[in-house]
Amino acid sequence: MVSPEMQKLAQERAARMQAAIELKEPDRVPFTGLGGDIVAAYAGITAYEFEFDFEKNRQAAIKWLKDFPADSPVGGIGGLDNLAMSVAFVDFPDLANQFFMVNGPMNDVLNMKFARFPGRQLDEYSSRQFIGGKNMEPEEYDELIADPVKFSYEKILPRIAGNLADLGSPTSLATMARLGMVKAQQAAEMRKTGAALAELGYPTGGGSTFAFAPLDYIGDHLRDLPNLVLDIRRYPDKVKAAAEAILEVLVKWTLQGKAAGAVQAGFPLHLNEYLSPKLYREFYWPTLKEYILRLREEGMRSRLFCEGWHDAHLDTFLELPAGWGIAAFEKTDVRKAKKVLAGHTCISGGIDVGVVISGTPAEIDEYIKRLLGDMMPGGGFILGPNVGNLPRNTPIENVAAVYEAVEKYGKY
């Protein structure tokens, strides 16, 4: 049973985030907290245990959150993007989202070629990794354009899932049955983790689902990024037609997450920093923009994680209505983003994990002080790390220095 005190804390945390998203000044700067491999190390367990053992994962998350509380939690077993499988099963709304993140135990069943997990393909202290791969030839664009769902099921799935290589075979049928069993066990574990987080004062419900820029589906799962940027020059019309065909499928998929209760769609952008503003505007942005607007019409807001440098594309956000959602940045300086987007777009990020890894506590204090001094005025800012993963050997006094500085300088 969640105590009234913790219920109140959860409401405060949710309200803080909500105020920033609505471009207002909350009581304090909302802080997403630090996490990643360090959470497992702090609990004295391996990355393998953290990724495969729900009980150990939950205990590690609880220990971390008790010592390092923030406005959103860490916790739950993470996974790698398995979008091709969600696309293949998009006509089954109860299943498509279930397949989107392939975690360690699911991968033991599926054997995805793009996935590397600790204690399996990697040593037990390593981070899980997505390595992508080329799974489609340029001659196949027409097939993809004609029916992205059929193409994903018939052509891509057998190429990327080792245990679904021969669709309809006993091995593939057994694999799907086993996957169902694993998912049922994990659903029960996720409920336990959710309850544990509620007891620590974290909001439940009103969650987030995923979304993908159509070209990132092609880059991550079909052609791989280097081949896709060559395709843009060699087969520009096909790439555009494919992005439009994929958009329809992905919007349908993301709205299935809304039906399950999500209010926000998170887009991890990958191809953005590869493209010049000209190519970005011509190939990448049109379908991404339409995606965001269509979700908005359905009452969902979007959060874009702009991987790498996004400086050259900042002004495209201004084509969206003010208050459309959140832009989170990795390498783009959030101060620079604020100059362009203040009063229009909620900005998230700001803490360079390189500083947390290699600075001293005094340097970190000064760093956070300056960052908040620049970013808090006017509101519309959510503080967080620029990437989600702090490595295992990050000095814990540096982590503590971040939280202390946020406490000290984060009040409006």
Next chain:
Amino acid sequence: MREELLKSFVDMDEQEAVRIARELVESDGGAVAVLETCKEAMEEVGRLFEAGEYFLSELIAAGDMFNQIMEFTLPKLQGDEVASIGTMVLGTVQGDVHNIGKDIFKVMAEASGINVIDIGIDVPHEKFVEAIKEHKPELVGMCCLITLGVDSMKRTIEVIKEAGLRDDIKIIIGGGRVSQAVMEHVGADAWADDAARGVRLSKELLGKE
């Protein structure tokens, strides 16, 4: 014809650049001209990248053109016509299995005249040591994409030190998560978060710029 090759290459006109190179390579002394022109073009593409006019997609397209053209040009060159300005052992550090950044850097480094010994991804610390002993490079390049790579670079450099090899080489680190602070933390000599800067600094470390 060299002018036309240079222009079409730098303008990313793949078909035209390959066509001209094929024609030029057949003429007397043409292979050397093609090699030199393509190196010059790659340098210009790198300059445009650092100036913010070109992006990663142009670096990838240029690298792909360079490789296509070299495939039919290199067999026509004598050994002494392909001079190297130095040797680099290059790898993605232990624990990280990503290769895109390393591969973009590699082709640009080769185009600048560096002899690159690519020892792969997820490279154990000791394998760097072995490769340094075997190839006696002036430079060692370490890449990582994920934050875990920072710890791994630090450890790799410690192992190189323990083997008594650190003073013989310059070390440049590269990848999405590296910075000046990370460079100082791991004990490298230079850092780059893009391939064009990486090649420019590598040449500086070799005393070639």
